Amino acid sequence: MKSxxxxxxxxxxxxxxxxxxxADILKKTSFRTKDxxxxxxxxxxxxxxxxxxxxxxxxxxxxxxxxxxxxxGTIETPANLNWSGNLNLVKTLKKKIxxxxxxxxxxxxxxxxxxxxxxxxxxxxxIVITLGTGLGSGIVSNGKLIEGYDGFAAELGHFSxxxxxxxxxxxxxxxxxxxxxxxxxxxxxIMYMLSKYMNDSIFRGIAFNDLHGExxxxxxxxxxxxxxxxxxxxxxxxxxxxxxxxxxxxxxAIILTGGLAHSGKWxxxxxxKSFNKNLLPFYQNKVKILxxxxxxxxxxxxxxxxxxxxxx
Amino acid sequence: MKSxxxxxxxxxxxxxxxxxxxADILKKTSFRTKDxxxxxxxxxxxxxxxxxxxxxxxxxxxxxxxxxxxxxGTIETPANLNWSGNLNLVKTLKKKIxxxxxxxxxxxxxxxxxxxxxxxxxxxxxIVITLGTGLGSGIVSNGKLIEGYDGFAAELGHFSxxxxxxxxxxxxxxxxxxxxxxxxxxxxxIMYMLSKYMNDSIFRGIAFNDLHGExxxxxxxxxxxxxxxxxxxxxxxxxxxxxxxxxxxxxxAIILTGGLAHSGKWxxxxxxKSFNKNLLPFYQNKVKILxxxxxxxxxxxxxxxxxxxxxx
Numbered sequence: 301m302k303s304x305x306x307x308x309x310x311x312x313x314x315x316x317x318x319x320x321x322x323a324d325i326l327k328k329t330s331f332r333t334k335d336x337x338x339x340x341x342x343x344x345x346x347x348x349x350x351x352x353x354x355x356x357x358x359x360x361x362x363x364x365x366x367x368x369x370x371x372x373g374t375i376e377t378p379a380n381l382n383w384s385g386n387l388n389l390v391k392t393l394k395k396k397i398x399x400x401x402x403x404x405x406x407x408x409x410x411x412x413x414x415x416x417x418x419x420x421x422x423x424x425x426x427i428v429i430t431l432g433t434g435l436g437s438g439i440v441s442n443g444k445l446i447e448g449y450d451g452f453a454a455e456l457g458h459f460s461x462x463x464x465x466x467x468x469x470x471x472x473x474x475x476x477x478x479x480x481x482x483x484x485x486x487x488x489x490i491m492y493m494l495s496k497y498m499n500d501s502i503f504r505g506i507a508f509n510d511l512h513g514e515x516x517x518x519x520x521x522x523x524x525x526x527x528x529x530x531x532x533x534x535x536x537x538x539x540x541x542x543x544x545x546x547x548x549x550x551x552x553a554i555i556l557t558g559g560l561a562h563s564g565k566w567x568x569x570x571x572x573k574s575f576n577k578n579l580l581p582f583y584q585n586k587v588k589i590l591x592x593x594x595x596x597x598x599x600x601x602x603x604x605x606x607x608x609x610x611x612x
Numbered sequence: 613m614k615s616x617x618x619x620x621x622x623x624x625x626x627x628x629x630x631x632x633x634x635a636d637i638l639k640k641t642s643f644r645t646k647d648x649x650x651x652x653x654x655x656x657x658x659x660x661x662x663x664x665x666x667x668x669x670x671x672x673x674x675x676x677x678x679x680x681x682x683x684x685g686t687i688e689t690p691a692n693l694n695w696s697g698n699l700n701l702v703k704t705l706k707k708k709i710x711x712x713x714x715x716x717x718x719x720x721x722x723x724x725x726x727x728x729x730x731x732x733x734x735x736x737x738x739i740v741i742t743l744g745t746g747l748g749s750g751i752v753s754n755g756k757l758i759e760g761y762d763g764f765a766a767e768l769g770h771f772s773x774x775x776x777x778x779x780x781x782x783x784x785x786x787x788x789x790x791x792x793x794x795x796x797x798x799x800x801x802i803m804y805m806l807s808k809y810m811n812d813s814i815f816r817g818i819a820f821n822d823l824h825g826e827x828x829x830x831x832x833x834x835x836x837x838x839x840x841x842x843x844x845x846x847x848x849x850x851x852x853x854x855x856x857x858x859x860x861x862x863x864x865a866i867i868l869t870g871g872l873a874h875s876g877k878w879x880x881x882x883x884x885k886s887f888n889k890n891l892l893p894f895y896q897n898k899v900k901i902l903x904x905x906x907x908x909x910x911x912x913x914x915x916x917x918x919x920x921x922x923x924x
Contacts, residue, residue, distance in 0.1 A: 368894065376894050425761045439860070441765070446753045448862020449737045449898060453753070455859045458892050460852070462774035471892060540772070547767040548751070548860050550760025580770050580783060582680065582688050586761060 302358045304612075305350060305399075306605030308406060309333065309366035311380030311433030314342075316349050317598065318357055319605035323417050325598055327353040339383045340392070347396045361400035363607030364389065365409030365600060367436065371451035373403050379458075379470035380434045402607045406430065406600065407454060408445055410557055410592075411438025412610065413603025418594045419555050426551045428592075429456070429542075430600075431560035431567075434470070435478035435485070441549050457482065461541060465492065481538045483513050483559035489530040490516065501526035517563040531563065535570025539589075542571070543578035546587055557592035557599060564591065614670045616924075617662060617711075618917030620718060621645065621678035623692030623745030626654075628661050629910065630669055631917035635729050637910055639665040651695045652704070659708045673712035675919030676701065677721030677912060679748065683763035685715050691770075691782035692746045714919045718742065718912065719766060720757055722869055722904075723750025724922065725915025730906045731867050738863045740904075741768070741854075742912075743872035743879075746782070747790035747797070753861050769794065773853055777804070793850045795825050795871035801842040802828065813838035829875040843875070847882025851901075854883070855890035858899055869904035869911060876903065 301320060308315045310333060317328035329349050336342035350362075366389065368378045373390030375381070390401045404412075411428040414420040420428070424443045430436040435457035439446040446453045457478030458471060467488065469476030479485055490503050490511065502519050503511070503526050519527035542554050560567055572589050579587065592599060613632060620627045622645060629640035641661050648654035678701065680690045685702030687693070702713045716724075723740040726732040732740070736755045742748040747769035751758040758765045769790030770783060779800065781788035791797055802815050802823060814831050815823070815838050831839035854866050872879055884901050891899065904911060 425765075441753060441758045441760070442756065444754060444756075446758070446861050448753070449864045450862070452894055453737075453860065453862040455862075455892065455894075459856055459859050460890070473892065544771055545860070547771050548765065548857070549758050550762070550765040550767075552761045578772070580767070580785065582764055 302360055304360050304605050304608040305362045306601040306603070306608075307346065307362065307364045308409070308600035308604055309364065309381075310406070310600070311367065314346070315601050316346065316353065317601035317605065318354060318359070319602060321609065323602055323605075325601060326357065328598070328601065329353050334382060337382060339387050342383075343389075343392050343396065346393065350397065359399060361402065361608040361612050362393070362397065363409070363604040364401065364403045365406035365604040365607070366403060367406055367434065369403045369405045369451065371447065373401070376452075377471070400608070400612060402611050404607055405436065405438065405451070405454065407436030407438040408447075409438070409603030409607060410436070410600060411440055411445060411603070412606045413594065413599045414555055414557075414592065415440065416606050417602055418592055418599065419590050420553065423552050425549065426553045426555060427545060427549065428555045428557060431482050431556060431558040433482065433484055435482045436558075439549055439551075446549070456541075456545065459541065461537065463537070477537075477541055481534055481541070481560070486513070486516060486530055486534050486560055487511050489533050490526060493526045493529045493533070497526065497529065499525040503527070513559050513562065517566055520563070520566050531566045532570045534560075535567055536574045538567070539571040539574025539576075540578045542589065543575050543580075546579065546583050550583065551587060553588040553590055555590050555592050557594070561591055614672055616672050616917050616920040617674045618913040618915070618920075619658065619674065619676040620721070620912035620916055621676060621693075622718070622912070623679065626658070627913050628658065628665065629913035629917065630666060630671070631914060633921065635914055635917075637913060638669065640910070640913065641665050646694060649694060651699055654695075655704050655708065658705065662709065671711060673714065673920040673924050674705070674709070675721070675916040676713065676715045677718035677916040677919070678715060679718055679746065681715045681717045681763065683759065685713070688764075689783070712920070712924060714923050716919055717748070717750065717763070717766065719748030719750040720759075721750070721915030721919060722748070722912060723752055723757060723915070724918045725906065725911045726867055726869075726904065727752065728918050729914055730904055730911065731902050732865065735864050737861065738865045738867060739857060739861065740867045740869060743794050743868060743870040745794065745796055747794045748870075751861055751863075758861070768853075768857065771853065773849065775849065789849075789853055793846055793853070793872070798825070798828060798842055798846050798872055799823050801845050802838060805838045805841045805845070809838065809841065811837040815839070825871050825874065829878055832875070832878050843878045844882045846872075847879055848886045850879070851883040851886025851888075852890045854901065855887050855892075858891065858895050862895065863899060865900040865902055867902050867904050869906070873903055
């Protein structure tokens, strides 16, 4: 059976899967992106991972979703990856593996994945927000991805929200949205809440580097004051920002996916509350906020694979 | 010669023109929108204005640009017009004049006008910002207008900028962009600067209601401290907001038009300075801020007329 390879390059984890036309993931593997200090050893690892999982499946092409992907097959100035400058990903990988390689922004891949298999199946106007190491976004208007002049549209993680705290993002953007709303952002908010309040919390005994998203959800379920405050704060900012984004492309739905979205109602409820409060009268009851229905861990692979099916 | 009618419904002035296929304006007229307290007498005035200027030109259709125009021929909850509720503009006008009538957002018409005749002739990704009574916007991505689910995309005047002053827009949006950046916004900023500073200024002797945009430009040219501060403040906010908007659709150019844009360098220079300061590294030198090259007073008529040529 002819298949394709989907690769999702995340700030923390790189995921690789062999995907059939029917969106079955036949094989998959993953490794830590941050373990590879230079880009060429990282490409070697992608290559060896593909060789390891593929026993005689005919592969038609490789689709890759990555942060800061340009229209020219490069990754430019990635904020959440170890490597700097312009990385010639498509060309370098093609030298190792003689197959067609397609690259797009990781959140654009997520949007294509939602459109092919997920909650956006029948929608023409929607936004996908990926809440991983950073905040990514894919915007579809009238059934087409908004790509921009050279592929750098939909970088809403770097949208400046003018928050009084003034947190800096990895790119140095003051009050950039992803500094607040992302898997990393909510960890920063836990620290902020520990600074602001003196209430007891499990997080008084956990260092920033040892803190994981699942811990925050668990703590909230155990009624931890700091965890609940952190979700409320994050949802308030996300909801207001999404209400603002509606003035741009008026989507029918905004779909949340990625690590932070795994907390379910904890992020969803305060986000919807703040969204409805800030939405303009003429948008009321026209825009849904949804959690991705796809199994998150694989939707990024499916989206990247869909790039190949769309292009070959 | 077969021609069309273009109508621009502005918060202050309604402009009507008979336009040839080659974009020559054969006849034109205008009247004050605010003089008509009820919507049906306003429609009567549009009708009589058309009858007055048309002596035997064959008209193929009517194109109308208006704030808060929906995809269904209505104007919904207009913030800058006298009338409230859902106004069935297309249906009401068709009862008076038996011609095809096309309605779109006024700023969308301006964007179509720029694409057909103006600075956006060869561009596929651009934003037009109209700085009139309010702030309107038309966003083109990959050669197509972003219309949104039911035609209410690109309402960037209501985008909340989280400014510490917290001005309210006509719709009650806190820190909505048009409360700062529009012909009305800069008048409010003159008042703000009069509150903030005690410097001499011509504006100490002019009441808000007697203040016009041209007065502010003239005062700035005469080195009036308050006028110069007002342009700097307005440009700073506009430039930062435009830099934020680039993260959404990555346009190749942003074109400013309407009353406030008539001040030329006074608004353009501080806007460009603030824009470049706030633009992300990977957008630097890729996005131009331009003033509309069209004679502003007629570009709205041309854009509305273009709606007809596009659709018949």
